[in-house]
Amino acid sequence: MAGAETRTQRQLIAERIRDVPDFPKPGVVFKDITPLLADATAFAASVDELVAISPDGIDIVVGMEARGFIFGAPVALALGAGFVPVRKPGKLPGPTVQETFALEYGSETLAVHADAILPGARVLVIDDVLATGGTIAATAALVNRLGAELVHVSVLLELSFLEGRQRLAEAGIDAVSAVIATPPVDAV
Numbered sequence: 001m002a003g004a005e006t007r008t009q010r011q012l013i014a015e016r017i018r019d020v021p022d023f024p025k026p027g028v029v030f031k032d033i034t035p036l037l038a039d040a041t042a043f044a045a046s047v048d049e050l051v052a053i054s055p056d057g058i059d060i061v062v063g064m065e066a067r068g069f070i071f072g073a074p075v076a077l078a079l080g081a082g083f084v085p086v087r088k089p090g091k092l093p094g095p096t097v098q099e100t101f102a103l104e105y106g107s108e109t110l111a112v113h114a115d116a117i118l119p120g121a122r123v124l125v126i127d128d129v130l131a132t133g134g135t136i137a138a139t140a141a142l143v144n145r146l147g148a149e150l151v152h153v154s155v156l157l158e159l160s161f162l163e164g165r166q167r168l169a170e171a172g173i174d175a176v177s178a179v180i181a182t183p184p185v186d187a188v
């Protein structure tokens with residue numbers, strides 16, 4: 001069970017994520033992290049908590065454009081790992097591998113430089129939100145295509161009702177941790 005300090009940090013993080021109904025399209029409740037990022041204590045707590053739920057022995061942290069960059073880069077520094085950006089199409093200058101997938105509110109393609117990660121490297125994937133799991137599943141496929149080892153996935157917020165964790169499990173991705181979940185993990 002989490003200690004009192006951890007619960008307080010997690011409560012602060014939850015309080016700083018704003019619900020925006022019907023964005024970017026009707027029926028979607030958008031989880032807006034900009035208030036959290038603007039609060040130095042909440043932002044630092046988010047990075048602390050992501051580091052705390054992530055394993056040691058990581059060579060590379062992979063973060064996905066754009067919000068995965070915000071958390072992935074400081075987590076990489078804290079773990080003493082390198083950072084590799086997974087980007088939207090047309091942004092990376094060198095040869096890439098790409099994956100296309102469905103999102104809660106559309107479809108997307110993600111790309112990574114073909115030589116960005118050495119075969120066998122131990123990879124941690126970091127993102128802000130796990131929703132349907134499409135982004136993480138596509139990123140995991142990219143990591144696999146480069147011959148690296150996906151060791152763990154850590155997210156700040158899991159939208160449990162969208163069952164992304166189940167989708168990832170069906171893709172063979174079981175090592176998934178979330179700092180907080182909606183509905184809260186301890187709400188039952």
Ligand SMILES: O=P(O)(O)OC[C@H]1O[C@H](OP(=O)(O)OP(=O)(O)O)[C@H](O)[C@@H]1O
Pocket residue numbers: 064065066067068102103104108127128129130131132133134135136164
């Ligand atoms: O689990 P999923 O259904 O795939 O959704 C989660 C993804 O959606 C958001 O990114 P978005 O594509 O909106 O891009 P952004 O980071 O550039 O805002 C979020 O940052 C995750 O990467």
Ligand SMILES: Nc1ncnc2[nH]cnc12
Pocket residue numbers: 028029030031032104105129131132159
């Ligand atoms: N509801 C949501 N809020 C914020 N980011 C998301 N990514 C996918 N679904 C999302």
